[in-house]
Amino acid sequence: MSSVDAPARRSPVSRVAGWFTPHIALARVAWLRTVLYLFVILDMHAFVRDTRLKGEHSGLYQPLLLARILDLPRPSVAITTTLYVVLIVTCLVGATNYFPRITGWIVAPAFTWWVLIGMSDGKVDHDHLALVIALWVLPTVKSGRRGPAAYGDQTRSEAAGWAVRCVQICVIATYFLSAVAKLRSAGWALTWPGSAVLTWAIVRRPHPVGEWLLHHPGLLHGMQWVGIVAEFLSPVILWLKGRWQLLGALFFLGFHAANTAILLIHFLPTVVCWLAFAPLERLVPWLRRRRTRKASDGDAGEAEDQAEEGRQAKEQAGA
Amino acid sequence: MTSGQEPAGDVRLGRVGKGLRILVAVAGIGLLVNGSVRATDDAWPFGPMSQYAMSVPDDASITYTRISAQTDAGTTVDVPLNIEGAGVARAEIEARTGEIVKDPSLLQQVADGWAEKHPDEPKYVKLALIRDTTQLVNGRVAGPPTPEVLATWEVRR
Numbered sequence: 001m002s003s004v005d006a007p008a009r010r011s012p013v014s015r016v017a018g019w020f021t022p023h024i025a026l027a028r029v030a031w032l033r034t035v036l037y038l039f040v041i042l043d044m045h046a047f048v049r050d051t052r053l054k055g056e057h058s059g060l061y062q063p064l065l066l067a068r069i070l071d072l073p074r075p076s077v078a079i080t081t082t083l084y085v086v087l088i089v090t091c092l093v094g095a096t097n098y099f100p101r102i103t104g105w106i107v108a109p110a111f112t113w114w115v116l117i118g119m120s121d122g123k124v125d126h127d128h129l130a131l132v133i134a135l136w137v138l139p140t141v142k143s144g145r146r147g148p149a150a151y152g153d154q155t156r157s158e159a160a161g162w163a164v165r166c167v168q169i170c171v172i173a174t175y176f177l178s179a180v181a182k183l184r185s186a187g188w189a190l191t192w193p194g195s196a197v198l199t200w201a202i203v204r205r206p207h208p209v210g211e212w213l214l215h216h217p218g219l220l221h222g223m224q225w226v227g228i229v230a231e232f233l234s235p236v237i238l239w240l241k242g243r244w245q246l247l248g249a250l251f252f253l254g255f256h257a258a259n260t261a262i263l264l265i266h267f268l269p270t271v272v273c274w275l276a277f278a279p280l281e282r283l284v285p286w287l288r289r290r291r292t293r294k295a296s297d298g299d300a301g302e303a304e305d306q307a308e309e310g311r312q313a314k315e316q317a318g319a
Numbered sequence: 320m321t322s323g324q325e326p327a328g329d330v331r332l333g334r335v336g337k338g339l340r341i342l343v344a345v346a347g348i349g350l351l352v353n354g355s356v357r358a359t360d361d362a363w364p365f366g367p368m369s370q371y372a373m374s375v376p377d378d379a380s381i382t383y384t385r386i387s388a389q390t391d392a393g394t395t396v397d398v399p400l401n402i403e404g405a406g407v408a409r410a411e412i413e414a415r416t417g418e419i420v421k422d423p424s425l426l427q428q429v430a431d432g433w434a435e436k437h438p439d440e441p442k443y444v445k446l447a448l449i450r451d452t453t454q455l456v457n458g459r460v461a462g463p464p465t466p467e468v469l470a471t472w473e474v475r476r
């Protein structure tokens with residue numbers, strides 16, 4: 001046990017500090033930058049896509065607290081068009097991992113404002129927490145290599161670990177806090193899972209799968225119980241490792257697939273942030289290994305690579 | 320590997336950088352918990368995750384708000400309440416129903432949005448905000464919905 005005694009000897013404070021700042025390879029942050037910045041562009045066209053429209057017709061504009069605190073101006077065509085252009089350009093550049101911090105510090109406030117406008121009409125969606133926070137934490141990471149080389153950067157960094165951890169916490173918070181909201185809306189009572197909430201949702205958004213389910217209220221109650229129990233237990237995933245964590249992640253991806261089928265709610269902005277749990281930094285070494293394996297049939301280098309991968313898997317899985 | 324020391328390549332944070340980050344993370348978690356326990360959607364992104372969070376009783380009346388339009392082609396249609404249709408989402412209309420009932424001129428925007436996005440289609444001449452009510456009995460749908468007109472608006476050209 002002496003090989004792993006370092007954490008055990010540390011004080012509780014430094015252990016908590018260590019949990020918030022695990023050592024994670026910069027490559028994972030590089031992948032997240034690319035995926036999330038490109039996702040923002042998709043989001044602007046597919047999900048929070050009415051922001052520019054709100055610049056044209058601001059009749060129903062009702063600024064949210066954050067917009068009032070920051071005294072943001074009422075959306076106009078000039079503002080929303082500028083936001084659109086700036087976001088497209090900075091996301092495209094940021095996604096390449098060149099100038100990652102400058103572009104990141106522009107994307108974060110610009111997209112936050114974009115979503116603030118999009119949701120300032122009386123309806124707020126709850127699927128953007130992890131994505132918005134991810135955009136704010138990504139530029140705090142000082143990257144080593146630039147451009148394509150960043151995807152293979154195995155340098156492990158506490159700053160990267162903190163950013164990844166923040167995204168993970170927000171993903172899990174989305175589930176856990178929605179269970180809390182279910183208790184709160186019933187006056188802090190557990191009535192939600194036995195209620196007719198899914199029936200209500202289906203009646204308001206009718207579609208074939210849902211209408212079939214309307215005839216089986218027992219099944220709907222079963223789903224509600226599974227949903228709320230899973231949401232309450234979701235924080236466990238933050239401490240699971242390796243395969244168990246993967247299982248937890250797959251469960252919630254299935255949960256979203258079911259939600260999409262029953263409620264037509266996809267939550268993709270949260271789903272994409274599950275990538276913060278994935279050991280993306282292993283992609284490039286894995287690809288490289290495959291290539292060398294093809295080039296020369298198994299030499300000593302391969303075995304070394306595998307040992308190296310095993311070590312990293314142990315240390316970074318779950319982090 | 321047996322020394323318990325960090326591999327040489329690791330980039331560690333300074334005391335200040337680490338402390339600040341942990342402070343931010345803890346404050347963020349605090350804001351989230353506060354939002355879930357006491358705040359409303361207004362506090363986005365730190366508001367409660369209240370989508371579909373309500374307990375719907377087994378004898379609930381389920382309402383569904385829609386806008387019905389008479390067109391200059393003499394037809395009556397349901398306005399497609401989404402961005403591609405009339406440029407406004409159903410949830411927005413539902414959230415602002417009270418205001419629209421008080422001031423039906425807010426519906427003008429719906430007609431304008433439709434006309435702008437679909438210049439070749441029949442124009443709306445009269446809009447009606449309608450609430451359909453579906454009754455639940457013992458958690459099951461009891462019958463077809465009952466419509467109720469909440470507001471009407473003669474579209475200005």
